[in-house]
Amino acid sequence: MYNVTISDIAKDSGVSTTTVSRVLNNSGSVSPETRERVLEVIKRRGYSPSATARSLSKRVSSTIGVIVPEVDNPFFGEVLRGITEVIDKNDLTLICCNSDDDPNKDKKALEMLKEHRVRGLVYTPAIDYSNKEEKRSLKKMLKDINSPIVILDREIDYLDLDGVFFDDSKGMYNATKALIGAGHTKIGIINGTLDRVLARNRQEGYLKALKDSGIIPIKRYMFYGDFRMTTAYELSKELLSMKDRPTAVLTCNNRTSMGFLKALYELGESIPENISCIGLDRIEALDIMGINFNYIKRDAREMGRQAIELLINRMAFPDKEPIKRILETPVIIKKI
Amino acid sequence: MYNVTISDIAKDSGVSTTTVSRVLNNSGSVSPETRERVLEVIKRRGYSPSATARSLSKRVSSTIGVIVPEVDNPFFGEVLRGITEVIDKNDLTLICCNSDDDPNKDKKALEMLKEHRVRGLVYTPAIDYSNKEEKRSLKKMLKDINSPIVILDREIDYLDLDGVFFDDSKGMYNATKALIGAGHTKIGIINGTLDRVLARNRQEGYLKALKDSGIIPIKRYMFYGDFRMTTAYELSKELLSMKDRPTAVLTCNNRTSMGFLKALYELGESIPENISCIGLDRIEALDIMGINFNYIKRDAREMGRQAIELLINRMAFPDKEPIKRILETPVIIKKI
DNA sequence: CTGAAAGCGCTTACAG
DNA sequence: CTGAAAGCGCTTACAG
Known part of the structure; x- marks a missing residue:
């Protein structure tokens, strides 16, 4: 079974393809009667113009x-x-x-x-x-x-x-500030490796907030993954098992937050009782469950x-x- | 700036478009030298064939x-x-x-x-x-x-x-059976309206399981929404506030589960302490948080x-x- | 191994 | 208001 083409419509309506094209595109002028007739044939034959052919001839695609x-x-x-x-x-x-x-x-x-x-x-x-x-x-x-x-x-x-x-940098800045405001000074971050702009932005806001508050950044509180859950999970286990571990953690995307929470809950701990956290991106399910997950909101x-x-x-x-x-x-x- | 076409390549290589087409598609035979030359020109000009033109002339799209x-x-x-x-x-x-x-x-x-x-x-x-x-x-x-x-x-x-x-019907059947096996007899369901196949299948499994266990289905335990969260949330509030409410609930898709849990947690209640639940579809976050959310697994x-x-x-x-x-x-x- | 020519299904100056 | 013809960028019999 073949697709109906503009020529079929032209033939059936007793006009040229030019005219059919005109009614199709509402371009040029066509007498009401002709238009009517063409429209009727189009409908009857179930014709729809080929986007491919149209793109080619118009030299632009949609x-x-x-x-x-x-x-x-x-x-x-x-x-x-x-x-x-x-x-x-x-x-x-x-x-x-x-x-x-x-x-x-x-x-x-x-x-x-x-x-x-x-x-x-x-x-x-x-x-x-x-x-x-x-x-x-x-x-x-x-x-x-x-x-x-x-x-x-x-x-x-x-x-x-x-x-x-x-504005991830600003988001992280404000989040870090919020943690500091709540009394935290030992603030960890689970980020991506710094060869990525994404990670550098987040890092920047974090460091600036620490600096502005006179807190000296601690290297061993900074973790670098790849924004994937499994990696974040491993890093989080590491972080959580430190002898002198952070009292608050920033997680740098939704997958990272998941990895962190997985590690945390496996230890039988929870937020914010055992450790504070602010994540990047809302996690719908947590919100709905009434779990107090703080986050930097991004309207995707x-x-x-x-x-x-x-x-x-x-x-x-x-x-x-x-x-x-x-x-x-x-x-x-x-x-x- | 115009896109390079097959004719440009043909001209530059001193062959016909037919030949260029042949090397492009590895069809027909082309002498090694010609092929070499054409390939070189293609590369130099950064040519890539138009999928649109190709579809039109081949009468099939990809x-x-x-x-x-x-x-x-x-x-x-x-x-x-x-x-x-x-x-x-x-x-x-x-x-x-x-x-x-x-x-x-x-x-x-x-x-x-x-x-x-x-x-x-x-x-x-x-x-x-x-x-x-x-x-x-x-x-x-x-x-x-x-x-x-x-x-x-x-x-x-x-x-x-x-x-x-x-096999949603079977899934619901087994889920219902599981609840019954755990001692539940007052089992609610939050489904979609029965004009939808999806909902009918779920309903079927649910009813069959009740029947096979000699439990009489209770109309007022059956709720019909539209598989959206907000609707499920409202229905769940209704369900949860019944004087003689179910002791277990089946939620018929992931959005419905969310609505149900939202209503439940707002009441300060939780699963399975206050009410049992089996949902359709895993909800990743819950799993990861170690929340005991039972579900019918579907590998999307x-x-x-x-x-x-x-x-x-x-x-x-x-x-x-x-x-x-x-x-x-x-x-x-x-x-x- | 290679090319001229027709055709895919449209649109668009151009002419009337 | 309408149409013949060229062209968009390819592929594919067909012929050599």
Whole structure:
């Protein structure tokens, strides 16, 4: 069974494909009667125009690409929710890729999106491409995409692109301050390794808050993982078993918080009774269970929405200055 | 800046586009020297073939559509994870739509995927299209997609399509049996309204278990919502405040479990001390916190994988009998 | 091993 | 208001 084409409709209506195209796109002028007739045939034949053919002939696609590092992380679930909301409103189509935080898959995804000639890209890089060669190569790939790009959540500081980010540094600063305000001085942090911008931002806020309060940072209270739960779990066990352990801990993303809590509860301890904690990102289930989990709030859905809005904006005005949007990160304290 | 085309490569290499196409697709035969030269030019110019043009001329796309009702539900996050895994391996492209459980958006998504001439579709319908007219219309839309379709998680019983489902009925049966085995006889259920297959399956397992144990079902212990948290929360408050309330409750999806727990914890009560509960779907955070939340386990990632596998299989063999895959739903009891 | 030509299903100047 | 024709960037018989 073949798909109906515009020629079929033209034939059936006794007009040219040009005319059918006109009624399809509400462009040019068509007499009411003709329009009527064509519309009727379209309906009867169940015709819908091929997006592929249309893209090719118009030299633009209506397709937006998005690459996320973890589709199954609730944070990116929210991001995608926000993205789809505005995609729908603008009659765009979303091609979705999961890089699994693997640079190779990341590159494959980039290549694939390029082949699809996406109209724009919302991009969260898999990891920091840190060495010179990698940077150069990423730079080239992004340029080759040849469409507007908005960076989401993970800044690429050597490229001048639109982006939307959270003020993680400020969030961590305020969180650290809150702990200090509650009397803590021995404050641990479970972060990612510092070759990642994400981790450096968090570290910066943490250190600044300590400094501003005249507290000397303690190296052995700082742990560096990879933002994954299992690693955070191991590091947390280490932290929790220190003889002179911190009385409060900052966990630097939702997976890390999970790892920390797992280690803590396995010891039969809990927050904030045995140790205080402020995590980055809300964990819905904890909130709902009435567990006093303090967190730095980040509205991921809003982030998704703003990313696409920036992108659509950029599609309209390719030559304006790059825009960076920084979202607020309020600290929600339940019980320290 | 224009994209490089196959003609540019042909010109630069001093061959025809036919030949370039041959080296691109490793089809036909090309002399080693020619191939070498073409490859070199492709690389130098940073050429990548247009997927759009290719689809049009080959009359097949490499694009798979997926419609999920809630991208931001962890269950579907896992499903998408599974789907992307096998999509990647097969060099396919994923167009992702969120219907938000809204039949109108669902239809729009279907229409859009049709226009994109997707090679196949993994489909979780927004709701049960229950009245005759809706059924007819959905049937027609799916037929118009004109590509293989695999139904995921929510059966459409009046269509004979491939599908992958969980044995929810059996899961509920075993869960109910487990509660009975632990001495419960007053067992409540928070389900969806029975016009939905999902809800009927759950109900069936529940009732059968009661019957097999000689327990008379009590109407007022059965609550019907919409699988959303807020509704489940309200129903749970109602349930929990009954004078003669159940001593155990079955919650019929992860959002419902959340609503139930929220209501419970707000009362200062907890599981299983004040009331027993078995939910459908694991809730990661609870597990990790060492909270004894019993659940019927459903491997959503595996479901996603199998759905695409069925689809790919169907793409290869369009005329075989429809296949239904039913996944196991073991009951995980922590503490009743 | 290689190329000219037609075709995929649309859109868009251009002409009337 | 309408249509013939060229073109978008590929692939694929067909011929040599």
